[in-house]
Amino acid sequence: MSVIEAADCLIPDWPAPARVRALQTTRSGGVSAAPYTSLNLGDHVGDDPLAVAANRNALAALLPAGPLWLTQVHGTTVLDAGLPQPDPTADASIARDTRGVCAIMTADCLPVLLCNDAGSVVGAAHAGWRGLAGGVLEATVVAMAVPGDTLMAWLGPTIGRDAFEVGDDVRDAFIAHDSAAASAFRPGRAPGKHWADIELLAKQRLAALGITRVYGGGLCTVSDAERWFSYRRDHRTGRMASLIWLQD
Template identity: 40%
Template sequence: MKIESDLLKLDGIRHGYFTREGGVSNGIYGSLNIGLGSSDERGHVLENRNRVASALGVDAANLVSPYQIHSPDVIVVTGPFEDGADRKADALVTKTQGLAIGVATADCGPVLFADPQARVIGAAHSGWKGAFGGVLQNTVAAMESLGAAKSGIRAVLGPTISQDAYEVGPEFHDRFVADNPENTRYFEPSGQPGHFMFDLPAFITDRLRDLGLRHVGGTGHCTYKDEDRFFSYRRTTHRKEPDYGRQISAIALL
């Protein structure tokens, strides 16, 4: 049901990169779809989220996730969002005990953060737009505002689309290289002229290391290739399916 990283197995902190297994949804949403924005039956999604919260040891109401918009924006949370609150962001941080924070993905990179000494945690949804635009930097800065230190922060990238499953066009490539010529190392030519295979996991983990974090890791799973365990937006697009599920990666302070 969930994958864990040794870097985040810490006293008083529980985490999980949840797979699509262990839920109640059916069909293309089978089975642990937590995407409230999908067209899945809402009751199924809520039950799936309840199961995630239970696995993390928190009340269902205390599993908090943002309304993701592929932005660099981060929200510091102290409890569940109130009705009508603006929850548009792509990362959350907290130091509130009993709260779990998580992000939904279906190919983008989920990054979980923890400073066990400061007892500050974070969760970031890092697709290429977020990683390029600064969501990882902003998450670390928000954690520092709560008392965390870069020397103590651990950051782990969960299941993400791998390079040999992520083909991009020339405009995508040119944007990265124009920003920094060294970004060419994240691209390999594809079989189509002018197109490239982009290494999103390496780009994300390098950005984390560039921030000065000493403890950076990754689970090494590809969402596109492992259909039994992961939802994938790109796989759904290639198959022309009407919709797709989302998995969650979450971390909790206990």
């Protein structure tokens, strides 16, 4: 039986209202065997379904309700985690009451958690480069339906700026939206390649929405194999979860 201890998780350090709760899992505390060792929460990566179920059940013991597990497709659809969702295909979710627990799974992509000052709405977004460029943060804030300057964000573990090498297509996609995005790229190891800072790209998008209070960041999934899953590093690997909810 899997039992997740406090040391197996990271609690976001941000000045969120008291009723806003958030949790970041690591790869420790579960029952999955290598290469998914050990707290793999992804049911789509080739792991033993019984192990994934045990890991999810252990996580659920720390939560007020079962999370809305999304089928993530690098898009911009946002769902309400507090409502029944027959089709969970989406890359972000929000919650306005204690019935919903928002959850994002990642293994290099950037998870972004959001809450407002009043503690009346929370959100979580899967901001890989495709979703980020496509507007998943913008769509999440629209769904939250509160002014951007009343929101704060927390950035979870993601591929670091010294590990994320991309092609011209990625750089061009961001610069086409905002020329200032050029500052998030520097020359890579070959012509047409660039090192990308996905945290800076997210901060630029958030700032454009009026969200300037951004916390977290600096946790590179690729460089810390003991703590984080990384698809780019290992290819066959598990998934962490970034979760946020409201609790009375």
